[in-house]
Amino acid sequence: MTTEHLVAQIHKKQSFLCVGLDVDLAKIPEHLLKEEDPIFAFNKAIIDATHEFCVAYKPNTAFYEAYGIRGWKALEKTIKYLNDKYPEIFTIADAKRGDIGNTSTMYAKAFLDDLGFDSVTVAPYMGKDSVEPFLAFKDKHTILLALTSNEGAFDFQTKEIEGKELYKHVLQTSKTYKNSENLMYVVGATKAKYLGDIRQIIPDSFLLVPGVGAQGGSLSEVCAYGMTNNVGLLVNSSRGILYASNEEDFAQSSREQAKDLQKQMKIELEKKF
Ligand SMILES: O=C(O)c1cc(=O)[nH]c(=O)n1[C@@H]1O[C@H](COP(=O)(O)O)[C@@H](O)[C@H]1O
DSSP states (O other): OOHHHHHHHHHHHTOOEEEEOOOOTTTSOGGGGGSSSHHHHHHHHHHHHHGGGOSEEEOBTHHHHTTHHHHHHHHHHHHHHHHHHOTTSEEEEEEEEOOSHHHHHHHHIIIIIISOOSEEEEOOTTOHHHHHHHHTSTTOEEEEEEEOSSTTHHHHTTOEETTEEHHHHHHHHHTTSTTGGGEEEEEOGGGGGGHHHHHHHOSSOOEEEEOBSTTOBOHHHHHHHHOBTTBOEEEEESHHHHTSOOSTTHHHHHHHHHHHHHHHHHHHHHHHO
């Protein structure tokens, strides 16, 4: 999917919401556990109930890998369902991969080619030759971890090297990579006050912003410092939407949560456009 298509969807739906599909069998409604494939049954219900209010879905692969082969099968079914039924929606494999080039090529094939996601999250630590294999795919996007939402982000990412924080080196250096126009970046909603500095280095790139809802990040701060003329934001919520209720009507409750975030996003978009 091209960035232009994504931006058009954002304006059409008045939403830059990404729903995180982080399925935990211990948290889903009990009646679904009787289904042949409870993970897919849950995802399908959530997707059908929320698709009007979001422009992206992000399964975090850990929540599928944890269930072995049946988890991977559910991931395959989920991405196929999205691509067949809602092809206009942007998909993110949140896998946080990255390895020597030869291995990264296989990770890229797995997520962008075989499974058919529009994008994959990648860790920048191993540098240029670990990231460029992901960037080689046309109309696919590599979402590089820049400044993450967790407390441990301060262990390395904000440490200064040669007078500049490490995450700024990541942003600047990655701009020199081949096909860098296919890059997007992860910046946690809990790090909104850094967005001014971040936008100095990458004024136009799309940011995936997790950390609103369960992690306490503020949507209005993210928009105030991070929104661009191209919107430039995908804001993710996983647990806040998925586990709004674990009763029979869970999908309706998730829909209400997604609708509420979309309403707030519409207000933010109207301030700028
Ligand atoms: O790459 C990510 O999506 C990510 C980066 C980051 O800095 N923080 C972060 O929370 N995430 C992911 O975003 C989702 C956040 O989930 P909730 O906190 O439940 O909304 C999880 O899948 C995390 O793995």
